Amino acid sequence: MLTGLNDNEIISKVLAGDQQAYALLVDRYQQYVFTLTLRFLKTREDAEEVAQDVFIKVYRSLADFRGASKFSTWLYTIVNTTCITFLRKKKLETHSLDLEKVFEAADSIDSGMRANLVEQKSRVAMVNQAIRLLSTEDAEILTLFYKGEQTLEEIATILTIAPNAAKVRLHRARTRLKDKMETHFADEVKDLL
Amino acid sequence: MSIHQTNIPFEEGDEQRLWDYIDGISSPSEKTVIEQLLEANAEWKAKYHELLDVHQLMQSSELEQPSMRFTKNVMDEIARLQIAPATSSYINKNIIRGIGIFFVTLIVGFLVYGFSQMHLDWNNHADSVLPVNLNKVNYSRFFNNTWVNAFMIVNIVAGLFLLDRYLANKRKKFTEK
Numbered sequence: 001m002l003t004g005l006n007d008n009e010i011i012s013k014v015l016a017g018d019q020q021a022y023a024l025l026v027d028r029y030q031q032y033v034f035t036l037t038l039r040f041l042k043t044r045e046d047a048e049e050v051a052q053d054v055f056i057k058v059y060r061s062l063a064d065f066r067g068a069s070k071f072s073t074w075l076y077t078i079v080n081t082t083c084i085t086f087l088r089k090k091k092l093e094t095h096s097l098d099l100e101k102v103f104e105a106a107d108s109i110d111s112g113m114r115a116n117l118v119e120q121k122s123r124v125a126m127v128n129q130a131i132r133l134l135s136t137e138d139a140e141i142l143t144l145f146y147k148g149e150q151t152l153e154e155i156a157t158i159l160t161i162a163p164n165a166a167k168v169r170l171h172r173a174r175t176r177l178k179d180k181m182e183t184h185f186a187d188e189v190k191d192l193l
Numbered sequence: 194m195s196i197h198q199t200n201i202p203f204e205e206g207d208e209q210r211l212w213d214y215i216d217g218i219s220s221p222s223e224k225t226v227i228e229q230l231l232e233a234n235a236e237w238k239a240k241y242h243e244l245l246d247v248h249q250l251m252q253s254s255e256l257e258q259p260s261m262r263f264t265k266n267v268m269d270e271i272a273r274l275q276i277a278p279a280t281s282s283y284i285n286k287n288i289i290r291g292i293g294i295f296f297v298t299l300i301v302g303f304l305v306y307g308f309s310q311m312h313l314d315w316n317n318h319a320d321s322v323l324p325v326n327l328n329k330v331n332y333s334r335f336f337n338n339t340w341v342n343a344f345m346i347v348n349i350v351a352g353l354f355l356l357d358r359y360l361a362n363k364r365k366k367f368t369e370k
Contacts, residue, residue, distance in 0.1 A: 015276065022271065026264045031256035038257050048259050055267045056274070063279035127254040146251045152218075171209050178247045 007071035014062060026055050029072065032148055033079055039131070039139040040083040046090075054082050073154045076144060080158055126181075126188050133180045138173035145170055203236045211241055215248050283366065288359045295355065299348050306341060 003024060005013070013021040033054055038047040057078055065074055131139050144150045144158065156166040213219045214227045230237045 019271065020268075023264050023268050026267050030259055030263050034259040034263070035257040047257075048263065051259060052263065052267050052270065056270050059267075059271045060274060060277050062276050063282075064277075123250060123253050124255045127250050128257075131254065142251060146254065147256055167209075171212055174212065174244075174247060174251075175208070177251070178243070181247065181250070 008067055011062060011065060011071065014059075022059055025058075025071075029075060030055075032072070033075065035147060036076065036079045036140065036143055037083055039143055040087065040136050042132075046086070050082055050086050051079075053086075054079050057082060069157065070154065072148065073150060073157055076148060076150065076158045080140075126185050130177060130180045130185060133184065134173065134176055137169070138176055141166070141170050141173050142177065201230065201234065201237075203234075203240050207237075208240070208244070211237075211244050214241075215245060278366075283363060285359065285362060288355065288362075291355045295348065295352055302344055302348075306344070 005021075005024065007025065007028075010021050010024050014025075030051065034047060034051045037050045037054070038044065041047045041050060054075070058075060061078075065071065131142060134142070141155060141159070144155050145152075150158065152166045152170065153163050155170070156163040159166060159169075161169070210219070210223070210227065214224060219227060227237075231241055232238075
């Protein structure tokens with residue numbers, strides 16, 4: 001049963017010539033990669049295009065993965081660099097760390113989201129929408145920590161920063177997320193918790 | 194911890210301490226201190242629950258789902274591709290070391306030769322740090338010598354030899370594939 005194989009076993013099979021085994025890795029990580037690319041790119045079309053590009057790049061460079069880190073850490077490093085390269089190429093407007101800009105963006109979409117929230121009334125939807133109000137950097141580090149199952153050291157490797165800087169960045173991101181929830185979803189948070 | 198100590202007001206930097214406690218990365222002694230503060234200090238307890246709520250909400254967030262054809266699209270694309278050889282397979286460390294040795298030898302050779310040609314006189318240069326007047330050095334004569342020319346030719350031949358070995362190695366690997 002191939003699905004029971006761990007990442008390194010699958011990689012060994014792919015390197016040995018079993019190209020179809022790579023589909024297992026794609027299935028296993030597509031949601032993580034897509035969620036991360038969506039934190040950068042905002043539109044689902046761009047995010048999906050870049051996510052596919054990431055998996056193609058990973059396949060091409062698979063022989064360079066030596067197992068020194070977790071496969072997911074290596075994969076997310078490629079996600080990070082591919083997204084940055086894509087943004088540079090397309091010169092897309094990214095969310096800046098400037099809080100004022102983030103609040104402006106938040107205010108403009110807040111009313112639409114509230115209507116949506118009443119319908120969905122779910123914890124998951126609220127959290128995901130609150131994350132969308134954050135800057136790319138904040139959303140990325142929160143996703144890596146909570147959903148990507150990465151330690152602070154691994155996040156530091158992915159973002160090419162010091163572990164302590166990753167810790168500080170995560171702390172700030174959580175503080176800003178809390179502020180967003182208190183500002184835009186205070187009632188919903190009370191209902192849900 | 195005394196009762197007096199548990200009355201410590203919650204300050205800005207303490208939030209990081211609470212996050213570390215929630216993430217389970219506090220040291221054992223710090224963990225004990227925080228636990229005592231949470232038991233005895235209402236302000237700390239309220240703040241802890243506030244942060245814990247955010248933590249739990251984040252844990253409950255879900256991953257985004259790409260289109261149904263995602264895996265198929267990737268597999269269709271890679272069907273036309275081949276895995277690139279590992280970087281380490283075509284960058285031979287011996288070649289890199291050889292090039293390094295080549296340049297180090299070149300530099301050391303020139304330095305040794307240069308110093309051997311200088312007439313160092315520590316006594317007559319009391320006003321200068323160096324025992325030689327650099328303005329009066331005739332640099333051209335260092336490069337107009339049979340030994341220097343021979344040394345440079347040997348280095349060039351060694352460099353070409355290393356380059357040839359590197360290219361032959363690459364050609365061999367390519368034909369093997």
